[in-house]
Amino acid sequence: MNDRAMFKASWGALDRNGPQQWRVTASQELAYEVRQVEGLFEPGNKVLLNCSEGGQLAARQVVVIDQRVDALYGQAIRAYYDHHRVTAHILTLPVSEETKDLDTALQIVRHLETAGVLRRSDPIVAIGGGVLLDLVGFAAGMYRRGVPYIKVPTNGMAMWDAAIGIKTAVNTLGRRNRLGSYHAPSIALLDRSFLKTVDRRDLSNGMGELLKLAVIKDARLFDLLERHSAMLLGSRFQDPVVAPEVIEHAVHGMLEELAPNLWERTLERSVDFGHSFGPLIEMKALPELLHGEAVALDVLFSCWLARERGMLEDREVQRVIHVMRSMALPLRHRFFEQPALLMEALEDTMRHRDGQQRLPLPRGIGHCTFVNDVSLADLTVAARRMADV
Numbered sequence: 001m002n003d004r005a006m007f008k009a010s011w012g013a014l015d016r017n018g019p020q021q022w023r024v025t026a027s028q029e030l031a032y033e034v035r036q037v038e039g040l041f042e043p044g045n046k047v048l049l050n051c052s053e054g055g056q057l058a059a060r061q062v063v064v065i066d067q068r069v070d071a072l073y074g075q076a077i078r079a080y081y082d083h084h085r086v087t088a089h090i091l092t093l094p095v096s097e098e099t100k101d102l103d104t105a106l107q108i109v110r111h112l113e114t115a116g117v118l119r120r121s122d123p124i125v126a127i128g129g130g131v132l133l134d135l136v137g138f139a140a141g142m143y144r145r146g147v148p149y150i151k152v153p154t155n156g157m158a159m160w161d162a163a164i165g166i167k168t169a170v171n172t173l174g175r176r177n178r179l180g181s182y183h184a185p186s187i188a189l190l191d192r193s194f195l196k197t198v199d200r201r202d203l204s205n206g207m208g209e210l211l212k213l214a215v216i217k218d219a220r221l222f223d224l225l226e227r228h229s230a231m232l233l234g235s236r237f238q239d240p241v242v243a244p245e246v247i248e249h250a251v252h253g254m255l256e257e258l259a260p261n262l263w264e265r266t267l268e269r270s271v272d273f274g275h276s277f278g279p280l281i282e283m284k285a286l287p288e289l290l291h292g293e294a295v296a297l298d299v300l301f302s303c304w305l306a307r308e309r310g311m312l313e314d315r316e317v318q319r320v321i322h323v324m325r326s327m328a329l330p331l332r333h334r335f336f337e338q339p340a341l342l343m344e345a346l347e348d349t350m351r352h353r354d355g356q357q358r359l360p361l362p363r364g365i366g367h368c369t370f371v372n373d374v375s376l377a378d379l380t381v382a383a384r385r386m387a388d389v
């Protein structure tokens with residue numbers, strides 16, 4: 001990507017009599033692709049080897065893979081590289097939120113150094129869930145001020161969320177994602193056959209993000225989820241018709257929101273729906289609640305707020321509850337029944353939204369409005385509704 005960057009720079013003394021100063025402006029083109037693929041590691045498939053920046057087939061590839069995914073797919077992946085006579089330098093990492101840190105990122109950097117990554121033509125291949133993708137993206141962005149990488153997401157959270165945007169991160173100072181960067185991949189290759197081995201709870205967790213997108217911006221996706229969530233979860237997204245369509249809607253919806261706002265300059269983001277109360281609560285509830293579970297509870301809580309404002313009908317909130325049930329997501333958590341804590345969570349979120357609530361709420365399923373005037377009394381009513389489910 002760096003190769004194709006376009007720079008426009010101008011500089012010069014602005015005023016002969018004033019202090020000398022120069023101003024540089026530059027812009028860089030950013031381009032990456034997201035593609036649904038089938039059988040990524042089947043011997044006949046060359047998509048992964050065709051992703052070099054120079055366009056020629058890779059002769060070697062540096063790979064970083066989630067340990068669990070390696071145990072399940074490592075043999076097939078190694079056989080794939082052998083079949084194509086491509087040397088693969090594979091680093092296998094045990095990943096978790098606890099090890100999503102600078103030490104692990106440095107471990108990846110050491111691997112890049114020993115494997116001898118060629119700066120431009122050798123994208124690093126990251127294969128795993130959200131943690132692995134964030135870690136490799138972060139390391140790739142730092143190493144020699146940025147080398148290309150390919151995202152191969154292997155669970156739901158990664159496939160329709162972490163793989164789609166350009167954010168990378170590690171946890172530090174006791175805070176999640178405190179260090180990070182914007183470093184776009186060359187390509188994200190989504191092969192849903194990986195989902196067949198994902199634990200039910202992990203997949204259900206990922207589906208929390210689908211629910212978020214559906215309620216706030218995609219009535220058709222909501223309709224699909226309403227009819228098929230139980231089947232999708234049960235079949236681990238292996239059915240050939242509905243699963244690709246659901247993933248297509250999710251990726252398209254994410255890109256529609258992310259693409260015009262890749263660097264998050266606009267703070268009113270509908271994809272922040274479900275991420276207003278959850279972040280603080282999720283941290284307090286660790287390890288009880290997974291991220292997508294907290295998102296889903298936040299979605300439901302926000303739906304009750306919308307219901308009290310007449311923006312959603314009771315019947316629509318019941319539909320949301322029904323979908324959550326069929327996704328095997330939790331419907332209750334004691335923290336979502338505590339108004340003071342919910343207010344604290346909202347205030348914490350406001351610090352990331354320039355001091356305003358900018359709270360995305362659904363106005364009918366599939367449409368979004370932002371509000372700034374949610375009071376403790378509103379939170380109290382919604383918290384009571386949560387307790388009544």
Ligand SMILES: NC(=O)c1ccc[n+]([C@@H]2O[C@H](COP(=O)([O-])OP(=O)(O)OC[C@H]3O[C@@H](n4cnc5c(N)ncnc54)[C@H](O)[C@@H]3O)[C@@H](O)[C@H]2O)c1
Pocket residue numbers: 066067068069072095096097100128129130131132134154155157158161162163165166167168169177194195196197198199202205291
């Ligand atoms: N950068 C972004 O835009 C972005 C977006 C969403 C989430 N994230 C980050 O992602 C992380 C959460 O991601 P996660 O939920 O994927 O966690 P995770 O990466 O820990 O994966 C969850 C579990 O799934 C396992 N797994 C992955 N693929 C599998 C497969 N095919 N079969 C069986 N098991 C498999 C992993 O080994 C792990 O045990 C958080 O750190 C979050 O900050 C980043």
Ligand SMILES: [Zn+2]
Pocket residue numbers: 161209275291295
């Ligand atoms: Zn999320």
